[in-house]
Amino acid sequence: MVRDRLSHFCTSVWNRVELHRPLAISVAAAGTLALGLTSLLLMDQGELSPVGIERGRQREDNPSSSVPLPPKSRSWRSPLARQCSGVDTALRSRLNQLDARSNSWRAFVKIDPTNFGERYHKDAYGRVIDATPRVVVLHETVYSMSSALNTFMTPHPRDEDQVSYHTLVGQDGRVLDLVDPLSRAYGAGFSAFLGEWAITNKKLKGSVNNFALHLSLESPPSGANANRSHVGYTSKQYDALALVLSGWIRSFNLPPAAITTHRHVDVGGERDDPRSFDWSKLQTRLAALGDLCVT
Numbered sequence: 129m130v131r132d133r134l135s136h137f138c139t140s141v142w143n144r145v146e147l148h149r150p151l152a153i154s155v156a157a158a159g160t161l162a163l164g165l166t167s168l169l170l171m172d173q174g175e176l177s178p179v180g181i182e183r184g185r186q187r188e189d190n191p192s193s194s195v196p197l198p199p200k201s202r203s204w205r206s207p208l209a210r211q212c213s214g215v216d217t218a219l220r221s222r223l224n225q226l227d228a229r230s231n232s233w234r235a236f237v238k239i240d241p242t243n244f245g246e247r248y249h250k251d252a253y254g255r256v257i258d259a260t261p262r263v264v265v266l267h268e269t270v271y272s273m274s275s276a277l278n279t280f281m282t283p284h285p286r287d288e289d290q291v292s293y294h295t296l297v298g299q300d301g302r303v304l305d306l307v308d309p310l311s312r313a314y315g316a317g318f319s320a321f322l323g324e325w326a327i328t329n330k331k332l333k334g335s336v337n338n339f340a341l342h343l344s345l346e347s348p349p350s351g352a353n354a355n356r357s358h359v360g361y362t363s364k365q366y367d368a369l370a371l372v373l374s375g376w377i378r379s380f381n382l383p384p385a386a387i388t389t390h391r392h393v394d395v396g397g398e399r400d401d402p403r404s405f406d407w408s409k410l411q412t413r414l415a416a417l418g419d420l421c422v423t
Contacts, residue, residue, distance in 0.1 A: 201323025
């Protein structure tokens with residue numbers, strides 16, 4: 129199984145890193161990790177990709193010359209709470225150590241350029257729009273991370289088939305960065321957040337893609353279906369997720385309340401991801417990193 133091969137590969141890399149920790153943080157190590165992960169992931173060509181079904185950008189049935197209004201604002205009450213005390217110091221130390229050797233578990237993988245683009249500073253009607261990333265949308269892959277990656281590496285000439293995330297987090301805690309955060313990933317086709325969307329093509333419905341950051345967690349095997357829940361995500365995934373989000377929070381001055389779900393931003397009401405997500409596990413980790421002590 130590809131999952132077993134990937135797990136065996138990552139375990140062997142981890143063991144070598146632990147034996148030679150001073151060498152872990154090197155450009156060469158990061159390049160080797162990216163090449164090895166990409167080679168293994170591409171072996172899983174036969175698996176159906178859920179992101180192919182996702183359709184990153186949905187076509188507008190009746191394009192209009194007038195500016196379509198965004199949907200009515202849906203309130204979002206973040207499950208993340210302000211926390212300045214009661215922080216787990218042992219967890220903080222462990223996460224900081226993990227972050228210090230990120231080159232051993234995080235790598236950039238190049239995907240097909242049809243599946244991402246630049247952020248627009250004017251919409252399809254010539255109006256100036258703010259392209260600054262200001263919302264994080266959490267997703268899940270449904271099937272394997274390799275299946276998602278294969279889809280992103282496949283050229284999609286049709287606009288409505290183009291799809292991607294900025295970052296993928298595997299069950300073993302490995303992180304693949306696919307799209308630069310300053311660029312636009314196509315992760316949520318027909319979507320809005322707090323009554324805001326951007327229309328960058330009159331033939332396509334509005335979405336949050338122009339101002340969103342998209343991160344997807346690899347689903348467990350029990351999640352490879354349309355059920356409403358599964359066994360959830362691993363501790364290593366929550367560790368890596370917290371570190372990625374912490375970096376984005378600080379880079380773009382994002383409030384924790386800007387972290388939301390695909391289910392919430394989806395205007396069509398067809399998405400439930402990420403299913404079985406445990407916000408309390410993200411809470412303890414972001415608090416340990418000092419990202420929840422905000423006003």
